Amino acid sequence: MVFRFWSNELSESAHDELLRSDALLLGRVTYQEFAEFWPTATNPPEIANRMNGLPKYVASTTLGEPLEWSNSTLIKATWPRRWRG
Numbered sequence: 360m361v362f363r364f365w366s367n368e369l370s371e372s373a374h375d376e377l378l379r380s381d382a383l384l385l386g387r388v389t390y391q392e393f394a395e396f397w398p399t400a401t402n403p404p405e406i407a408n409r410m411n412g413l414p415k416y417v418a419s420t421t422l423g424e425p426l427e428w429s430n431s432t433l434i435k436a437t438w439p440r441r442w443r444g
Contacts, residue, residue: 377409387419394428 385393393410400407415431424433 374406377406380413382414382416384416384418387417387422390415390417398428
């Protein structure tokens with residue numbers, strides 16, 4: 360995936376936001392992409408360790424348990440239409 364508008368400033372902001380986070384709230388697609396990448400990511404270690412260590416709450420009506428990525432909890436609910444992608 361290529362982010363056309365990625366910059367050092369945006370990278371620093373995302374890094375700071377991640378370090379201040381207590382948990383991640385993810386939808387199914389983002390969860391699946393992250394769960395494929397982050398468990399084996401090693402560079403940079405600070406980010407990989409943080410992503411793998413944080414509690415992850417996954418909103419999905421189609422995923423089933425158990426979720427494969429560590430510290431992941433499935434939130435199975437019907438979401439209001441305005442919150443859907």
